Amino acid sequence: MNKKLRILSGILVAAGLALGLAGCGKTVDGGRETSTATADRRPTTAAPTRTGTAVPSATATVQPSPTASPSPVSTLTQTVTPAPTETQILPFYSQPQPAFATPTPIFTPESGALSYRLKTWTEEQAFDLIWLLDQYAHDNDIREIGDNRFAFQIAQQPIHLALLEFLYRFPHSTNNELAKWRLTYTNAIIGNSESDAWLLETLQTGLNDERFTPSDMKNVLGKYGFTIFNGFHSEDFIQAPNLFGDGRDVQVFRITTQESWGGDGLFVAMTEDNTGHYTLTPIYSDWHFSVGSDSIPFIGDNNHNGIPEIVLYIGIHISFDCLGNLLIYEWRGDHFIDLTRQQIGFDDCGSEWKYDTLDENGIPTILVENRPFEPDARFKWTGQFYELLETIRPKPEVLTTDSESLDWLANALEQGQYQLISEQIEQSLSQPLQNYGDSGPSAPDYLRFQLGMSYALQAKIPEARDVLRSLVVSPVNPSVTALSTAAQAFLDNYTSDQDVYTACLGALDVMEQVIAPYRDDNGFVDWDVYPHYWGYTPGYQPDVPICSLEAALKFMVSNWEGPHNLNIPVVLHDSGVTLFYSSETDVDGDGNEDWIIATSTPWKNEAGLWIMLTTDSGFTPIRIAPSNDNSHRMSAQAQIKSEVINLPGSDRPVVFLQIGEKLYAFQLVIGQIRPYLQWIVNLSHVDGYSIHENNNPPELQVTFTADEYTPNWRRYQWNGENNDFDLVDEQPSTAQLQNEGPHFAAQQAEAKLLEDWNLTEAIPMLKTVLSYHQTSGETPNWYESNTRPRLFYLLALAYELTGDETNAVQTYWQLWRDHPDSPYALMARAKLELRNP
Numbered sequence: 001m002n003k004k005l006r007i008l009s010g011i012l013v014a015a016g017l018a019l020g021l022a023g024c025g026k027t028v029d030g031g032r033e034t035s036t037a038t039a040d041r042r043p044t045t046a047a048p049t050r051t052g053t054a055v056p057s058a059t060a061t062v063q064p065s066p067t068a069s070p071s072p073v074s075t076l077t078q079t080v081t082p083a084p085t086e087t088q089i090l091p092f093y094s095q096p097q098p099a100f101a102t103p104t105p106i107f108t109p110e111s112g113a114l115s116y117r118l119k120t121w122t123e124e125q126a127f128d129l130i131w132l133l134d135q136y137a138h139d140n141d142i143r144e145i146g147d148n149r150f151a152f153q154i155a156q157q158p159i160h161l162a163l164l165e166f167l168y169r170f171p172h173s174t175n176n177e178l179a180k181w182r183l184t185y186t187n188a189i190i191g192n193s194e195s196d197a198w199l200l201e202t203l204q205t206g207l208n209d210e211r212f213t214p215s216d217m218k219n220v221l222g223k224y225g226f227t228i229f230n231g232f233h234s235e236d237f238i239q240a241p242n243l244f245g246d247g248r249d250v251q252v253f254r255i256t257t258q259e260s261w262g263g264d265g266l267f268v269a270m271t272e273d274n275t276g277h278y279t280l281t282p283i284y285s286d287w288h289f290s291v292g293s294d295s296i297p298f299i300g301d302n303n304h305n306g307i308p309e310i311v312l313y314i315g316i317h318i319s320f321d322c323l324g325n326l327l328i329y330e331w332r333g334d335h336f337i338d339l340t341r342q343q344i345g346f347d348d349c350g351s352e353w354k355y356d357t358l359d360e361n362g363i364p365t366i367l368v369e370n371r372p373f374e375p376d377a378r379f380k381w382t383g384q385f386y387e388l389l390e391t392i393r394p395k396p397e398v399l400t401t402d403s404e405s406l407d408w409l410a411n412a413l414e415q416g417q418y419q420l421i422s423e424q425i426e427q428s429l430s431q432p433l434q435n436y437g438d439s440g441p442s443a444p445d446y447l448r449f450q451l452g453m454s455y456a457l458q459a460k461i462p463e464a465r466d467v468l469r470s471l472v473v474s475p476v477n478p479s480v481t482a483l484s485t486a487a488q489a490f491l492d493n494y495t496s497d498q499d500v501y502t503a504c505l506g507a508l509d510v511m512e513q514v515i516a517p518y519r520d521d522n523g524f525v526d527w528d529v530y531p532h533y534w535g536y537t538p539g540y541q542p543d544v545p546i547c548s549l550e551a552a553l554k555f556m557v558s559n560w561e562g563p564h565n566l567n568i569p570v571v572l573h574d575s576g577v578t579l580f581y582s583s584e585t586d587v588d589g590d591g592n593e594d595w596i597i598a599t600s601t602p603w604k605n606e607a608g609l610w611i612m613l614t615t616d617s618g619f620t621p622i623r624i625a626p627s628n629d630n631s632h633r634m635s636a637q638a639q640i641k642s643e644v645i646n647l648p649g650s651d652r653p654v655v656f657l658q659i660g661e662k663l664y665a666f667q668l669v670i671g672q673i674r675p676y677l678q679w680i681v682n683l684s685h686v687d688g689y690s691i692h693e694n695n696n697p698p699e700l701q702v703t704f705t706a707d708e709y710t711p712n713w714r715r716y717q718w719n720g721e722n723n724d725f726d727l728v729d730e731q732p733s734t735a736q737l738q739n740e741g742p743h744f745a746a747q748q749a750e751a752k753l754l755e756d757w758n759l760t761e762a763i764p765m766l767k768t769v770l771s772y773h774q775t776s777g778e779t780p781n782w783y784e785s786n787t788r789p790r791l792f793y794l795l796a797l798a799y800e801l802t803g804d805e806t807n808a809v810q811t812y813w814q815l816w817r818d819h820p821d822s823p824y825a826l827m828a829r830a831k832l833e834l835r836n837p
Contacts, residue, residue, distance in 0.1 A: 264292025322349030442535025480535030649720020
C-alpha cells in the first residue's frame, strides 16, 4: 500500500485488533524464540501521577454555536511532568500497566469557545505535548491476553501526528534529529516502515563518522527505544562470511523496539570494507509490534552455490491463528532476492520445516511438515529458486471412500502420480471387505473404477478396459448398479488416449442422473441418499466424482500431436469439451500464441479456467485457480474478459482476467519443475477496470459495484521493483461511508494534509468527512471514539496553519469538549489558552 494511505490505515488495523482480537503468547522450543515477560530487559520511565474524573461527552456536531458552553466542572488538579528544559529529551519507552488498569481521564473546557485563543506555538510546547501524549499512552498501556498491547499501539497515533506537525512547523530546529528518532520509534510500534531508510542511514553515518562502533550500536539504539535482538540467537550480530560473494565478513542483525517481545523488526546486513567504511543493507522489514513472531532460523550455504542464504521466518500470531512464511534471501548482483518467491507458507503453531535432500544425487530440498489434515510440501532447489516439487498426504493403510482416502486420491491426481494410485488401489482391493469400514458395500467397486481410470491416465488402454469390463460384468455389490453402469458408459466412449475426457464425462453423467432427482433447490442431497443410490458414502465431499475431468483434460492436451498452430477451441470441442470462453494471446511472452479457455460441465453451472501454453513439445495445460479463491466454482454464465500487458521493470507479462465481478492479475512463471502462477491482484465486487500503460508509472483503475464494503473506484500504480500494484487513491461509496464510517475518505484527507501539506484542499475534504456518520448515545462507537477526534484535530490544525484563528479555536474547543475521552482532546487543550486567565 502506498505511504500516503498507510497513515490512517495503521490506526484502523490497530484498533480492529484492539476490539476483540487477542494474540496467543509465544512459547516455543526446539530452536525457536520464546516470549515470556520481558520487563527485566527493558528500561522503564516513571509515570507522573494524574487524577480526576472524566466527563461524559456531548453529542458531536460539525459546527456548534460559538456561544455554546457547558458549565465548568470541578475536578481535582492534574499534575503533568513537563519535558526537561536543560536537555531536550523525548520519551521512548514505558512499562505496561497491569490488566484492568483504568484509562486516564481528560477534562472538559472551563468555559465557551469565545473565551479561548490560540497559543503561540513554540518548540518547547510541542515537546511538552509529545511528553504528555506519551504519558497518556503509558497510562493506557494495558497488558492484554497473550501479552498483546493494542491500546499502546493506538495511543501512538496522536504522538505520530504531533511529531509530523513538529517537523513541519520547525524544519530548522536543532531537535529535528531527536524528533525523527521518536518518529522512527512510533512508526515501528504502529507498523510503518517509512522511517527504515532514515534509521539505517543515520546508523551508517554514525559508524562512518566514528561517533560509535558496531559494539556500541545496541547502546546507541537503546537511547531511542530500540534494541538488537535475534530471537533464539544469543549473540547480537550473527556472522555470515561471504554473504555478498566478495569474501568479506558480514554481520546480520535485527533491529526491534524495546517495547516488542522480540518478534518483529528490521533485518539488516552490515559490512566493512578495507578502508573502514561501513554499509548497512536492508534485508527485510516486518514491524508487527503485538503480533509478530519472526526469527532467523539459519544462515548458511545450503544450496551449495557458494553464497550463503539467510532464512527468515516471518510470522503473525492473532488469537489462535498463526500465519507465516519462510523467506530465504540470497545476494544477487546488487540486492537480496527471495529464493522462495513467497511460495512457502508455514506457521510455527504445529508446523515444522527442515532442509532435506532428494535421491542419491543429494539435490537440496525444503520439507514443510504441516499440521494434521493439511498436506506436507517439498520444495526443490532448481539452481535459481526453490520450487514446489510435490505436496504430500500420508497414504491410508486401506483406501476407501472416507475423507482421508479421498483427500489422498485427489492430491495424488493433482500431482499426476497415476502409477502410485494404481499400486495403492491394488493393495487396498486385496483387503477383506470388512476393512472398508462404513464406506458402504460398493466401496470396492468405486476403487475398481478408480483403478481403471488410473490405467487410462498412464496410457494403458488394455489394462484400463479389462478392469472396467470386470466391474461391469461382476460388481462386488450387484444390488446397486450406478458404478457398473458408469463403467459401461466409460467403455462405450473409450478406444484411444484422446477419448479419456469424453469417456470420463459419460461416466459422470450416469452418476449424476442417478442422484439428480434427489437434489433440493440449492443442489444439495441428503446424506442418507448416497449409499442407497451410489452404494457408498463419499466422505465429507458428496460431489467427489468417480473420475477427474481435470486430470482427463490434462492428459488429453499433454498428449496432443500435431502442429503448434492448432485451433484449440475447435480441437477441444471435437474432444467433447464444452467451452464458453476462449482467447488467443501470448501469456508467457515467448512470442508464441497461447490460449486462455473456460470449460463447463453440462449438468453443473460451474466452470474451470485454463491456460493452454504452447511449448516446443506441444501444449501444457495450466489450471488458473487462486489459492484463496474457489474460482473453480465460478458460474458457467459469468462474463469473462482477459488481456495481457507488458509492464516496465518486469521480465514477464501480466495477465488481467475479469470473471463476472472478480478481477485477477497474475504472471506465469516458467519454473524448472513446472509452470506456476504468481498472483498480483485478487479483487471482488468489480464492475470494470482499465489499464493506462502510457502513464509513468502505468496505472490500473478499478470501478466497483455499489456495495457497503467497497469504494466507487480505486487507482493503483505499477511498482516494477516489487512486481506489484500499489494503491494510491480511492473514492469511497456513499453506502460504504454510511456502513463503515468515513475511513477511506479520511485517509485521503489526512494524506492531503500530512503528506502534501495542501491546506487549501484538505480543509473542505475534512469538513465533508466529518459530516458523515455522526452518532449519538451514551456509548460511542469505535469511529466516534477514535477517528472522529483525530479528524477534528486535523481540521483545526489546517485552520491554524492557514491563519484562520476563529475556526481553529472553535474546532479545537469542540474537539476538547465533545471527546474528553480521547488523547486528541489533550492535543486540542494544549493549543488553547484563556483570553483572560
